[in-house]
Amino acid sequence: MTPLVDLKVLDFSHVIAGPFATFYLAQLGAEVTKIEKPGGGDVMRGAARGAAQFAAFNAGKRCMEIDLGSEAGRASALELARTSDVLLDNFRPGVLERHGLGYAAVRAINPRIIYCSVSGYGTLHAPWKTRGAYDHVIQAATGMAMLAGDPGGPPVKTGFPVVDVMTGVLAAFAITAAVQERQRTGNGRHIDVSMWGAALQLMYPFTVDALASGESPPRVGNKGYSGSPAAEYFEAAAGSFIAIGANTVAQIGKLYGVLGWAPEQARTELEQGPGFARARDPAAFRDKLAGTLKTRHASEWEELLHAAGVPAAKVRTLSEFTTDAKAAGALLPSILQMAGSAVATPGLGWTTTEAD
Numbered sequence: 001m002t003p004l005v006d007l008k009v010l011d012f013s014h015v016i017a018g019p020f021a022t023f024y025l026a027q028l029g030a031e032v033t034k035i036e037k038p039g040g041g042d043v044m045r046g047a048a049r050g051a052a053q054f055a056a057f058n059a060g061k062r063c064m065e066i067d068l069g070s071e072a073g074r075a076s077a078l079e080l081a082r083t084s085d086v087l088l089d090n091f092r093p094g095v096l097e098r099h100g101l102g103y104a105a106v107r108a109i110n111p112r113i114i115y116c117s118v119s120g121y122g123t124l125h126a127p128w129k130t131r132g133a134y135d136h137v138i139q140a141a142t143g144m145a146m147l148a149g150d151p152g153g154p155p156v157k158t159g160f161p162v163v164d165v166m167t168g169v170l171a172a173f174a175i176t177a178a179v180q181e182r183q184r185t186g187n188g189r190h191i192d193v194s195m196w197g198a199a200l201q202l203m204y205p206f207t208v209d210a211l212a213s214g215e216s217p218p219r220v221g222n223k224g225y226s227g228s229p230a231a232e233y234f235e236a237a238a239g240s241f242i243a244i245g246a247n248t249v250a251q252i253g254k255l256y257g258v259l260g261w262a263p264e265q266a267r268t269e270l271e272q273g274p275g276f277a278r279a280r281d282p283a284a285f286r287d288k289l290a291g292t293l294k295t296r297h298a299s300e301w302e303e304l305l306h307a308a309g310v311p312a313a314k315v316r317t318l319s320e321f322t323t324d325a326k327a328a329g330a331l332l333p334s335i336l337q338m339a340g341s342a343v344a345t346p347g348l349g350w351t352t353t354e355a356d
Contacts, residue, residue, distance in 0.1 A: 001352055002029025007179065011035065011085040012101070013041040013059065016135075016161055017195065018090025019057040020168025023173065026060035027084070027348055033081045034230045035056060038065045051341035059343070060333075061338035067163040078321060081106045085173055086114045092132060093123040103190045113188045118171050122194035133195050135161040142199040143216060147206060150221040167198040175217045229270075229279040230255055233315060240298035245311035249277045257290050258301075295302050322346075 007030040010024040019034075019042070026032040036042055041063070047053040067073040078101065081087055089096050096102055103115045117123045118134020131193060136157050137147045150157035171193045178189055197261030200207045205225070206217045209272075222243075230246035246255045249272045253263035269285060270277045279285035293301065298314035305312035314325070325331035333344040 002175070004179070005029035007086065008084045009033070009088065010080050011084040011088050013042055013090030013118065015055065016092075016164035017167040018088055018171070019044070021116070021118065021171035021175070022060070022061065022088055023057050023170070024172035024348060028085075028176075032061040033084075034038055034061045034063045035066050035077065035080075036063055036290045036355055038067050038330045041065065050341040051339060054343045055336055055338035055343045059338040065271065068101070071129065077101055078106075078109065080227075081113070081228060084108045084110070085179070086116065088116045088171065088175070093117065093119050093129045107190075111188060112182060114175060114191065115188070116171055116175050116193060117189040117200065118167060118193045118250055120195045122192050122197065122341065124192050127185075135164045135195070138163045138195045138199050142196050143210075144199055144203060147203065147217065147219060149219055151219045153219075162202060163195050163199050163226045166197050166202050167193060170198050170201065199222070210280065226276040227278075228252075228276045229282055229285050230277070230289065232286075234293045236293050236297055236298040236301055236314075241315035242293060242298040242305075243313050243315060247276045248272065251310055252277055254310050255305070258304050258310065259272065259289075285298065331336060 004025055007025070009022055009030045009032040011018070011027050011032050011034040013019050013022060013034070014036075022030075022032050022034070023352050028167040034042075035266070040046075042054060042058070044054045044057060045051070048055035066077050068077060069113050077099070087101075088304070089101075097105075103117070106113050106115060115128070120138060121131045123129050133141075134140060134146075139157050139162075139327060140155065145155035145157050148158065174191045174193060178191060182188060209215075209217050224245055226245075228248040229246075229306060230244055230249040230252050232242045236242045244255065246252045249266055253266040253276070256266050257263045269281070270279055272278075296304075301311055302314045322331060328332070334347040336343050336345055
């Protein structure tokens with residue numbers, strides 16, 4: 001699927017957030033030209049996995065070295081901007097402006113440009129725009145690290161660069177929306193994408209609650225969003241863990257059947273709240289459930305619960321899941337090639353079929 005074919009994108013980005021945005025555009029058919037500084041380029045080239053890691057974010061792009069500190073380099077970059085449809089800037093706010101490549105300067109020579117700025121705190125909100133940012137810093141600033149973990153415990157960082165990745169996805173989404181709008185109006189625009197904005201989107205239901213009440217949602221550890229007493233992670237046999245998502249009295253009745261208890265007993269120990277179940281005695285209910293779940297391995301519980309129609313999953317490592325998904329035929333890795341390096345990726349996160 002190449003809906004963005006003929007779209008020319010000029011990419012001034014590095015590391016994850018910006019490159020992931022333009023990676024999406026390139027994989028959807030756009031012609032992406034990535035500008036790197038001479039003598040090293042994107043720091044991802046020197047990451048632990050080197051060329052393969054760089055390829056994972058930049059396959060399908062044309063890479064060019066341009067020295068923006070020279071007159072010839074700036075002239076070359078401006079000429080590329082003049083003939084581009086989209087320019088993405090992932091440097092700290094003000095860097096491209098100092099080289100004569102800010103939004104106003106580019107728009108003066110290319111009124112139809114879609115100029116997307118990607119940064120930690122956005123380019124429009126002084127004094128925030130001068131702040132540097134990394135994924136874990138934004139997790140701390142936005143409250144994400146304090147939502148994770150248990151009440152009274154220390155902040156817990158999500159174990160992967162979730163904000164960086166979401167920022168890239170949001171930028172790609174905003175750019176494609178702006179491209180569609182330009183087809184209708186003929187006008188370009190400036191798009192401002194911040195990492196903190198991406199973090200609030202990731203926490204969307206909690207963000208809405210905080211805005212409405214002025215209070216932070218309680219920390220719930222490994223409990224599910226529903227708050228059901230049977231929506232949590234539980235220890236199973238041999239050090240394994242099982243995640244269960246029984247949210248309603250009816251689902252918990254099915255869970256009881258799998259555990260060898262009378263399903264109708266669920267109606268005496270639980271009450272159906274406004275949407276989700278609540279235990280009449282939460283501590284006793286959890287103790288009873290946790291004790292029984294320790295009698296079998298999580299793999300056994302997963303099969304039994306799925307067969308009974310109860311959402312559940314053994315807690316896996318990422319490599320265990322990708323292995324299982326490939327074995328089931330659900331995951332067909334996309335192999336990307338770049339400069340002699342090959343890297344397996346999960347694709348763009350969706351599949352599609354053409355209409356008959």
